[in-house]
Amino acid sequence: MTRATAVTSSLPLILVLNSGSSSLKFAVYAVGERQAWLTGLAERLGEPEARITVKDGTGKASRSLPEGSHAAALDAVLADLAGRGWLDALTAVGHRVVHGGERFARSVLVTPEVIADIEACSALAPLHNPPAVLGIRVALERLSTVPHVVVPDTAFHQTMAPSAYLYALPMALYRDHGVRRYGFHGTSHRFVAGEAVRLLGLDPADHGLVVAHLGNGASATAVRDGRSVDTSMGMTPLEGLVMGTRAGDVDAGALRYIAERTGMDWARLDRMLNRESGLLGLSGLSNDCRELEAAAGEGHEGARVALEVFAHRLARYIGGLAMSLHRLDAVVFTGGIGENSALVRRMTVERLRPLGVRLDQAANAATVGGASGRISAGPDAPAVLVVPTNEEWMIAQDTAVLAGLDVPETLPAAAE
Structure with missing residues (x-):
């Protein structure tokens, strides 16, 4: 029995969500495995043409979302997991956030204070952070009994020195308005750098x-x-x-x-x-x-x-x-x-x-x-x-570690 056709799952599962202004990208990982069991995209949310596409090891299928909201998209994902017998195995949820400003130097468990901090960074990423917060709130409503984790793209770059992140502008702009270099794609750079170290010994x-x-x-x-x-x-x-x-x-x-x-x-x-x-x-x-x-x-x-x-x-x-x-x-x-x-x-x-x-x-x-x-x-x-x-796997890893799950030693505990 393959993971794509399995009726139930005995492994803890991590749901990874990436909420955009009109989309919801998702993936499901089993703790200890690098290959996603399920991936998909709900797109054109807020429009009559809203659709969701789900892909597993046997292929992909698309259908319309009559109520094309973020909540409806997540409900469709959860219904799919329930139909596969995986919903009870869902142990934690990881959320991609584009901009964490200087407030996040690592992935963190979601709390009301964390949500407020993400909202406070919205001025730095007005097209990305508000829908991310919306996705987090919807997921918390639907999945209130499992831990949620945010993984900011900017967090990896918070180790840069001032000589690397400061612009040569009046310092008041940095002190009063946060004008500095933050960097992005941090989750990808972190994963790839770790893989390169492993491959090259x-x-x-x-x-x-x-x-x-x-x-x-x-x-x-x-x-x-x-x-x-x-x-x-x-x-x-x-x-x-x-x-x-x-x-x-x-x-x-x-x-x-x-x-x-x-x-x-x-x-x-x-x-x-x-x-x-x-x-x-x-x-x-x-x-x-x-x-x-x-x-x-x-x-x-x-x-x-x-x-x-x-x-x-x-x-x-x-x-x-x-x-x-x-x-x-x-x-x-x-x-x-x-x-x-x-x-x-x-x-x-x-x-x-x-x-x-x-x-x-x-x-x-x-x-x-x-x-x-x-x-x-x-x-x-x-x-x-x-x-x-x-x-997505890197987000799943951070989520598993912060949720206190048993991450195999052969896989890097990225959030530590």
């Missing part, structure tokens, strides 16, 4: 890595001895690398010039920077790296330029972040692009020759589609790795 207390999480959103982080010491994203997820539709670094003076020349107000500039720039804006074609690679291969100049700028900016950041380390043991690629685009990896690593990095072309070409492994040549140079990320 590095000392967990003595290593230096640069992890590049590359997807529609992209960031790179310097990890020293398991701690984030610098990262590319800033106060918001807009700073840093070129992304799918986000511009990344732009001279603030250029924005003033654009506003004066075009008449754009701040709302219009914000839309341009976050939704119309990046790979999409450079190429004039798409924000999908797969489409751009295909188009560039057929001679599309905009697609070629977009990929060149993406790789140049990434390599420049990797080199800069390496200077925050005591040494560079490895560069690690993850995320949808990092795990699957051999071309982007090759274009980036070719620009890292001053760091002594060399690419194994055959290994690079073969490492796609969820594969992990070393793609660098030469035993004495920094390694280059591909490591598929697993943010």
